[in-house]
Amino acid sequence: MLLNLVAVANTEDPAVLWGFIRRYAPEASPGTHPRLDRLVHHAVRYFRDFVRPAKTYRAPSGEAAAALRDLSDTLAMQAGSTDPEALQAAVYEVGRRHFPDLSGKSKSPDGRPGVSQTWFTTLYGILLGEARGPRFGSFVALYGVEETRALIARALSGALTEEHAAFLASRSAPEAA
Incomplete structure (x- = not known):
C-alpha cells in the first residue's frame, strides 16, 4: 500500500507520505x-x-490542456471533498465534455454517453507519467483536491516534464570525484 501511495504522490519526501497517512490515522507519527x-x-x-x-510524462497540448483546465475548475467546486464517488463523477463529466465515447458502446449507469479511454490515458500520462493508473476519483480523494489542482497547474506550466527531465539528467550525470 505504501508503494502505491508513494508512486501516486510522486514524492521522495517521507513527510508528504506521513501527511497522507495522518488523514486516515491522525494519531500516527514517525515517533x-x-x-x-x-x-x-x-x-x-x-x-x-x-x-x-x-515514468514518462507527456506535455499537455490542445484538447488535453483545455480538458485539464476544465478539470481543475470543476475540482475547485469540490474543494475539501474526500468522496471518491463524487470526485469520479466530476472527472467523468469533464471527460464527457472533452473526450466523449463516440462509439456509442459505453454508457454510464444513468444512460448518458460514456467517456473515451483516451481521457484516462491522457490524465495518467500527463499527471502521473504512467500509461495506466488508479481510479482517478479515488486518487483525488487520497491526494487531495487542492493538491490535484496544483499538480494540474504544474503539468500545464510544463513544470512536471521539466522536473522529470532534470531528475533523469541528474541520474545519468557522472558522479563528482
Missing part, C-alpha cells in the same frame, strides 16, 4: 510508529530507484 516510518523510508527509496526513472 509513535517507528516501524511504519522505516517502511515509509523504504517505499521512498524504492520509488526513487525503480518507479520514478520509469
Whole structure:
C-alpha cells in the first residue's frame, strides 16, 4: 500500500507520505510508529530507484490542456471533498465534455454517453507519467483536491516534464570525484 501511495504522490519526501497517512490515522507519527516510518523510508527509496526513472510524462497540448483546465475548475467546486464517488463523477463529466465515447458502446449507469479511454490515458500520462493508473476519483480523494489542482497547474506550466527531465539528467550525470 505504501508503494502505491508513494508512486501516486510522486514524492521522495517521507513527510508528504506521513501527511497522507495522518488523514486516515491522525494519531500516527514517525515517533509513535517507528516501524511504519522505516517502511515509509523504504517505499521512498524504492520509488526513487525503480518507479520514478520509469515514468514518462507527456506535455499537455490542445484538447488535453483545455480538458485539464476544465478539470481543475470543476475540482475547485469540490474543494475539501474526500468522496471518491463524487470526485469520479466530476472527472467523468469533464471527460464527457472533452473526450466523449463516440462509439456509442459505453454508457454510464444513468444512460448518458460514456467517456473515451483516451481521457484516462491522457490524465495518467500527463499527471502521473504512467500509461495506466488508479481510479482517478479515488486518487483525488487520497491526494487531495487542492493538491490535484496544483499538480494540474504544474503539468500545464510544463513544470512536471521539466522536473522529470532534470531528475533523469541528474541520474545519468557522472558522479563528482
